[in-house]
Amino acid sequence: MSWTKVPGMAAPSRGCSCHRRATIFCAFAILAALAATGALAADDTDLLPTSGFAGVWQRDGAAKLFRGAELYGAIDGGAEIFLEFGFERVTIQRYLARSQEISLALYRMSDPAAALGIYLAKCGKETPEPSFYERHTAGRYQLACVRERFFAVVENPAGVPALAPVLVAFARALAAKLPASTPVAELALLPKQGQIAGSQRLIRGPVAFAELITLGEGDVLELRGAVTAAAASYGDPGAHTLVLVPYLDAPAAAAAFAFLSRHLDPEIKPLAETATKIVFKDYAGGFGDVTLAGSVITVRFHLAEPPR
């Protein structure tokens, strides 16, 4: 009997027949689960509302699909952060009802942290519609939501006020077909006390990190799209922004710290430096520090005074 390796599943050892039957059952279960979320399909069209949705909305032609690096064809500016977090594909479908239009873009990211990372970068101050329970922010022109590894944007391109509830209806129908969300562990590392609401961010590379601060050129924290850092801002007293980077292990964190210390941006002025800590003044006159402790690097910046 030959075995086909299912992604994320170790090949079973050859053993008793009941063991094999259990393994086969598990394999079918995983395949069924993958099929249910469309992971095995060529695109995610099956997850989208069908023609006739809400009685009037018809799909306008076939969905457009952009995979991997094709994203540059779908997004005019701003594709890099999707690729950095881990982008797999986006399925875009336009719907028409009489002369009105709704557009839906469903982004399949590599994992839930990638999807949430994108959502947090784009949601701003969230304005949810109370009747829709998925994490989302809704406006008249656009509704953005996140569930498990999926990030979606439903658009009302003309901004027709009467269509604002339709955005919610589309998002609700879409969410019902997606797997349940799971918590993103990295965000739980951030202290809650003093945290400014809406300031949480996730970081997996230089594009997202540069939104906050430039400590060096390129991937100076050596995140490599694999390590997920969490960030948030904290209010007075001692207002600052905090980034926590949990590496796989202490040697990886130490290597990243050493790399950073060797490649500090010329505009970052070190005030004090040890084997595990760099205190600096930044280009805008603020202060900060980088601390190595075990497998975690902690970065603080936007401090009004040099940290002790």
Place this chain on the structure above:
Amino acid sequence: MAKRDVSPDLAATLNRREFVVTTGAVVAGGLVLGVPSLGQETPAIETNIADFLKVPKGPHALPGPFPGRVVKVTDAHALADDKFDAKVVAAMFEHGVRSLTGTNMRKSFRMFFTTNDVIGLKVNPVGAPLISTKPEVVEATVRWLVDNGVRPHNIVIWDRFDLDLKSAGFTPERFPGVRIEALQTMADEGKSCRDATGKHLSAGNFDPDAFYLLKGVFGKGVRGYQDDEYYFNQHVFNGEQSYFGNLITKRLTKIVNLAAYKNTGNGISMATKNLGYAAICNTGRLHAPLFFRVCTEVLAAPPVRDKLVLNVTDGLRAQYDDGPDKNEKFVYANNALYFATDPFALDMVCHRELVAKRKAMGVNVNEHPKFTDYLHYAQRLGLGVADPARITLVEVKA
């Protein structure tokens, strides 16, 4: 004769054709000059900026008659009930032009144009309807030109790509008699972008004699594109040259730059980027190594530098985060238009204003100097003013 040997007096007599031919000769001979010595921030990557700088400036060259002068006109009634009031916008436009030039609209027109000019209005249709150049601003511009004797068919509303112009409201119905053009098209999925000879369908729209060169950086294997054919479809050429559109080098005699007001990361995507990334093709390869520097060096090229006479940044609506495409969460009514002949001073004013807005809205702002270095670079090139202490901002409230 290579242009590097031309004396200043002789160079002053070169016409456009001579400029492009001599530039081509230098490049073909492998004598890429790189960038001139312009101070401590001189970039190391080799482009043909030196060739651009050797061409004597024309009478309308940047930064124009008002270096460092920026006019901001604000009227809270411009946007009412989510609609733009064309009359209010037109009045704001007139206030802006008059405050910039210090004279009336007719004399202002004569300062920049003749009735025989072919005038390109460079719009930004990306992000419609929230954050693109508004048709009301373009209408005000067209009306000013026509009222002073320019024939509508000598006015060209243009952008690099054709796909967004219609959705942003730039249609023949709304602008009768005015030309609406794009430098290029893209083939739809499943269709070829190549003609029978293998060239891109839009290849003929670009001037083979006028280009922005980034030595050794080709439009091949560019990160973010599925493959080279995909890149080719979007960028028309795969070489190390980014050709200027024929529209800019051969047909237009003047350019009015009508940008939108929005961010791109911690920088801005306004006046200089509206032209820097739209006057040429094959730009995908430029983002990673150069990004904002393109906004300076493409505007330093004679076909742009000598024709760009007026910049109007449409800040009626503005977007402070997640640009350059639209994101409703960050769009706000700014009710302002900004005017300058100097696009670099204009961008510096708007950059600083947007940074203040981002801070006020609680956005974590990265104020690294790299986000404005390109403006200071332009100042060193003599194209404009970036030093805030040397910029005069005139605020007009209607």
